[in-house]
Amino acid sequence: MGDLAGALLFVLHPWPFFYILLGTSLGIFVGAVPGLTGGMLITLTLPLTFYMDSTLALILLVAMYVGSVSGGLISATLLRMPGTPSSIMTTFDGYPMAQQGQPERALALGIGSSLVGGLIAGAFLVLLSPPLSRWAMTFGPFEYFTMVLMAIVLIASISQGSMVKGLIAGFLGIAFALPGLNESDGQLRLTFGFHALDGGFQLLPVLLGVFVMSQIIKDAYEIGKQPVSLELGTGRVRVSLREWRGHAVNILRSSVIGTWIGILPGVGASISAIVAYVTAKNVSDTPEKFGTGHAEGIVASESANNANVGGALIPMITMGIPGSPIDAILLSALILHNIQPGPLLFITNGDFVWALMAAYLVANVLMFLIMTASVRWIARAVLIDKAYMLPVIFVCCMIGAYALSNRMYDVWVVVGFGVIGFFLDRARVPLGPFVIGFVLAGIFEVELRSSMQMSEAGFLGIFDRPIATTFLVLSILMLFWPFVQSWRRRTKKESPS
Amino acid sequence: MLVSRILKASLAAAAITFAGTATPQAAYPEKPIKVIVPTQAGGGMDSVARILQRYFDETGKLGTQMVVVNMPGAGGTIATREIMDSDPDGYTVGFWHEGIITSKAMGVVDYDHTAFDLLGVTGYGILGLGVAGDSPYQTFGELIEAARAKPNEVKVATNVGLPVHFVPLMVEDAAGVEFRYVQTGGGAKRFPSVVAKHTDTAIFGAIEFINWKDANLKPIVFFSEKRLEQFPDVPTAKEEGIDVIANANRIWLAPKGMPEEARAFLVNALREAMADETVQQQFSDLGVVPEFIEPEEIEKQLDWWAATAEPLVAKARQLQQ
Amino acid sequence: MSDTSGRNRTNLLLASALVLFSGLLFRGALDIPPPFFDPLGSAAVPKLVAGVLLVLALVLGASAVFDVRAEEPAGPMPAAIEADEKAAPASPVTAAAAVLITAAYVGSMHARLLDFAAASTLFVLALGMLLARGRMRALLVLVPLALLLGYGFEWLFTRVLFIDLPQRSILLEGLSGG
Numbered sequence: 001m002g003d004l005a006g007a008l009l010f011v012l013h014p015w016p017f018f019y020i021l022l023g024t025s026l027g028i029f030v031g032a033v034p035g036l037t038g039g040m041l042i043t044l045t046l047p048l049t050f051y052m053d054s055t056l057a058l059i060l061l062v063a064m065y066v067g068s069v070s071g072g073l074i075s076a077t078l079l080r081m082p083g084t085p086s087s088i089m090t091t092f093d094g095y096p097m098a099q100q101g102q103p104e105r106a107l108a109l110g111i112g113s114s115l116v117g118g119l120i121a122g123a124f125l126v127l128l129s130p131p132l133s134r135w136a137m138t139f140g141p142f143e144y145f146t147m148v149l150m151a152i153v154l155i156a157s158i159s160q161g162s163m164v165k166g167l168i169a170g171f172l173g174i175a176f177a178l179p180g181l182n183e184s185d186g187q188l189r190l191t192f193g194f195h196a197l198d199g200g201f202q203l204l205p206v207l208l209g210v211f212v213m214s215q216i217i218k219d220a221y222e223i224g225k226q227p228v229s230l231e232l233g234t235g236r237v238r239v240s241l242r243e244w245r246g247h248a249v250n251i252l253r254s255s256v257i258g259t260w261i262g263i264l265p266g267v268g269a270s271i272s273a274i275v276a277y278v279t280a281k282n283v284s285d286t287p288e289k290f291g292t293g294h295a296e297g298i299v300a301s302e303s304a305n306n307a308n309v310g311g312a313l314i315p316m317i318t319m320g321i322p323g324s325p326i327d328a329i330l331l332s333a334l335i336l337h338n339i340q341p342g343p344l345l346f347i348t349n350g351d352f353v354w355a356l357m358a359a360y361l362v363a364n365v366l367m368f369l370i371m372t373a374s375v376r377w378i379a380r381a382v383l384i385d386k387a388y389m390l391p392v393i394f395v396c397c398m399i400g401a402y403a404l405s406n407r408m409y410d411v412w413v414v415v416g417f418g419v420i421g422f423f424l425d426r427a428r429v430p431l432g433p434f435v436i437g438f439v440l441a442g443i444f445e446v447e448l449r450s451s452m453q454m455s456e457a458g459f460l461g462i463f464d465r466p467i468a469t470t471f472l473v474l475s476i477l478m479l480f481w482p483f484v485q486s487w488r489r490r491t492k493k494e495s496p497s
Numbered sequence: 498m499l500v501s502r503i504l505k506a507s508l509a510a511a512a513i514t515f516a517g518t519a520t521p522q523a524a525y526p527e528k529p530i531k532v533i534v535p536t537q538a539g540g541g542m543d544s545v546a547r548i549l550q551r552y553f554d555e556t557g558k559l560g561t562q563m564v565v566v567n568m569p570g571a572g573g574t575i576a577t578r579e580i581m582d583s584d585p586d587g588y589t590v591g592f593w594h595e596g597i598i599t600s601k602a603m604g605v606v607d608y609d610h611t612a613f614d615l616l617g618v619t620g621y622g623i624l625g626l627g628v629a630g631d632s633p634y635q636t637f638g639e640l641i642e643a644a645r646a647k648p649n650e651v652k653v654a655t656n657v658g659l660p661v662h663f664v665p666l667m668v669e670d671a672a673g674v675e676f677r678y679v680q681t682g683g684g685a686k687r688f689p690s691v692v693a694k695h696t697d698t699a700i701f702g703a704i705e706f707i708n709w710k711d712a713n714l715k716p717i718v719f720f721s722e723k724r725l726e727q728f729p730d731v732p733t734a735k736e737e738g739i740d741v742i743a744n745a746n747r748i749w750l751a752p753k754g755m756p757e758e759a760r761a762f763l764v765n766a767l768r769e770a771m772a773d774e775t776v777q778q779q780f781s782d783l784g785v786v787p788e789f790i791e792p793e794e795i796e797k798q799l800d801w802w803a804a805t806a807e808p809l810v811a812k813a814r815q816l817q818q
Numbered sequence: 819m820s821d822t823s824g825r826n827r828t829n830l831l832l833a834s835a836l837v838l839f840s841g842l843l844f845r846g847a848l849d850i851p852p853p854f855f856d857p858l859g860s861a862a863v864p865k866l867v868a869g870v871l872l873v874l875a876l877v878l879g880a881s882a883v884f885d886v887r888a889e890e891p892a893g894p895m896p897a898a899i900e901a902d903e904k905a906a907p908a909s910p911v912t913a914a915a916a917v918l919i920t921a922a923y924v925g926s927m928h929a930r931l932l933d934f935a936a937a938s939t940l941f942v943l944a945l946g947m948l949l950a951r952g953r954m955r956a957l958l959v960l961v962p963l964a965l966l967l968g969y970g971f972e973w974l975f976t977r978v979l980f981i982d983l984p985q986r987s988i989l990l991e992g993l994s995g996g
Binding site: 213391394408415418422450 | 828832836846851855858862863868870877910912916923941959960964971975984
Binding site: 050137138139140141181183184185186187188195198199336338340342343344347348404405406407446449450453454 | 566567682708
């Protein structure tokens with residue numbers, strides 16, 4: 001605990017604290033504005049952090065992450081439009097409650113639940129990370145390879161929409177990571193004769209394309225959609241302690257769900273919110289009230305999506321495997337700052353890891369204070385005109401991509417992946433698995449090929465490694481589970497019981 | 498920190514303006530000189546450029562600005578190709594390490610150091626073999642003994658086709674043993690692999706041994722001329738009867754055919770920079786030996802590298818199964 | 819009903835594109851030299867990925883042709899929001915124009931016709947007016963914004979942060995006579 005206390009003292013120093021404040025506020029803002037997302041903000045900020053101290057850079061990015069997941073609840077409640085995908089479940093009860101004349105209560109419930117969810121996940125983060133990283137120390141190539149396999153199957157199988165499309169997204173992501181000089185034998189491949197492709201597609205331009213450019217195109221496509229905001233009354237944005245007591249069980253359950261789903265590699269905050277919401281509805285005595293402005297719905301959704309952030313940091317810190325698409329960006333930030341993620345992080349960069357966790361906790365508290373104090377102001381700001389915002393965003397994208405290697409090629413990659421991302425999104429292919437696949441492809445291939453070099457028994461060597469075997473079996477089970485389920489459902493329907 | 502950087506940079510820019518007006522106008526250089534760095538911003542290689550950039554900014558010795566351009570990717574070949582293809586006007590240069598030899602040897606590119614004008618070496622890193630603190634092989638002798646007893650079983654974590662791959666190959670050759678290579682990647686990836694004993698040994702830079710001393714990484718031999726003062730008990734390869742001296746040089750490259758005036762100017766500027774005490778201290782902090790090596794000298798070393806690497810390629814391309 | 823057929827059409831299109839893509843990937847993988855360092859070699863994973871994508875494309879295509887709905891379960895989205903999403907007027911022309919303007923922006927700098935400052939100024943004006951649907955009042959904000967972004971950013975990045983930005987070709991500079 002001494003480590004954490006020291007780290008907390010550190011992040012309360014003026015500079016770290018300033019960055020947390022800045023990150024959280026910007027995060028809340030982009031989270032609240034429909035069409036801007038946390039992924040966008042963090043990707044755009046990344047190139048600006050190249051020359052910053054690595055600890056401060058990551059503190060800033062984590063604070064943005066926390067803020068952006070929380071800010072979405074404002075537009076979900078007042079515009080019936082999730083400001084960020086993870087607050088989609090909040091729209092179902094937040095908006096109706098606001099419509100019924102209680103917008104302040106809806107917002108207060110959302111903000112409070114976000115804080116508690118974030119802090120509960122924070123407790124798990126602090127307590128679970130050290131032992132998990134010690135365990136992960138024993139992981140070799142076989143374990144990493146099977147774990148990545150499991151992550152890709154997992155994210156595909158529980159993404160929104162169909163499993164087939166989730167898998168398509170994941171494998172397309174892997175496919176785009178293949179061209180260029182490959183790490184395993186240092187040879188060029190799939191460049192089709194273009195020297196520009198020698199380095200393949202760089203992570204940052206691809207992320208800028210998928211997260212930012214595609215959103216710009218989508219916003220242009222939906223330019224006719226003009227949101228109308230509900231007005232806030234004059235009441236105070238708070239909920240009585242008695243009401244909170246009534247939500248205690250729900251909030252605890254939803255936070256644990258959110259944390260756990262966050263820990264699962266690759267799965268983002270929107271899934272957490274959905275699972276927690278559906279669970280809350282299923283165990284409720286009054287499930288019919290969900291979707292009509294029911295407080296429990298808001299509480300479940302908002303505590304789970306914030307808990308997801310803390311949970312998702314766990315695999316990133318302990319194993320170098322992103323717990324959500326945004327963690328994939330944080331991971332690349334670590335690498336850009338020459339910090340090798342993985343189980344040794346606690347040993348090689350212990351202070352850094354603790355500072356990161358402390359920043360996460362402080363960011364949650366600041367988020368609560370900022371949101372409570374300025375929700376009225378933010379509610380007006382979310383209606384900012386896209387015509388002014390989008391051009392600025394792309395210019396920033398352009399600078400970020402160009403500054404990476406000083407080549408216009410990388411800027412074209414942004415545009416190209418923006419178009420690809422837009423069409424995939426139109427075809428309801430989820431972009432989350434795409435990004436995860438792209439980020440994990442390198443680990444997947446390198447570890448697979450290294451394991452073959454290491455093992456004298458070839459692939460069968462995997463059965464000497466119980467953890468790897470477990471991961472492999474789990475992946476296969478998860479891959480076929482949805483089919484088994486739908487087959488069971490069909491046979492049930494057919495047999496006239 | 499960004500803000501302090503902005504401040505420092507603008508001060509430096511102001512200093513440049515003054516310096517520019519103070520020194521008499523020479524024909525070269527009359528505009529900023531672009532330095533291409535084959536790695537990302539941050540990190541050891543990039544720091545070499547940043548230290549020199551700061552030195553030139555503060556002293557005005559270059560008479561112009563030095564602009565650092567990062568071009569990472571494809572094992573440094575994107576950057577080296579860009580340097581090679583630039584106009585040889587003296588306004589685009591860059592630097593890299595012995596990978597310039599091994600990339601050609603491995604067939605990734607079709608050019609080596611002979612396609613460039615060499616401007617010298619600004620410091621070099623020392624390489625050594627490391628094991629886990631609780632490894633069964635506590636000395637270099639024990640490691641070689643084990644490799645001799647069980648050919649193809651002692652696992653070396655490596656980054657294929659780069660110096661960290663070729664140096665163990667040279668050891669194999671000299672000691673007449675056979676290792677088993679496992680591809681893991683850069684130093685930050687070889688480290689966990691060795692420390693968690695998935696592999697037995699790997700090449701690391703001296704600075705990595707210093708940084709990770711408390712994290713169970715232990716050097717057993719260095720490929721330097723003499724022992725390191727930080728590790729007085731660790732022998733050099735030469736003492737162990739292996740005649741391999743291999744450093745990671747920061748070799749300055751310029752497109753071939755630049756004007757002699759510009760070449761001499763740059764060589765001189767780099768030589769002077771390396772004689773500066775602050776620069777030397779900053780390089781030492783990075784684990785880089787702050788010495789300037791003359792172009793003729795490094796050319797000889799690189800020719801030796803090329804001649805040594807060439808016959809090892811067949812071995813490097815051996816299937817590890 | 820027409821909604822289902824629309825989705826089937828999209829899926830069929832996606833499936834065909836994927837078949838082409840996996841074919842290209844497989845074709846490229848055939849040119850990769852055989853393994854020399856590790857037993858699997860560089861071609862194994864590309865071939866595997868091409869194969870998996872092909873299978874997935876065929877599954878998707880088949881379910882579109884045979885109109886299998888089971889594999890796309892209705893999400894937890896309430897009907898109201900689904901309906902709302904569909905009702906939103908879509909403007910493919912605006913989207914296409916946005917992409918074209920962006921491409922022109924990047925292209926003009928790539929060809930070194932314009933430097934960063936000029937290109938960015940024009941880009942912000944063009945994309946801004948497109949998204950503002952020609953409202954002249956928008957210029958009140960867009961003009962200062964464009965200048966700030968173009969010339970202000972150029973100053974900030976090249977002079978203060980020493981980050982290079984795209985420059986005009988020296989040849990062209992001579993032509994335009996400064």
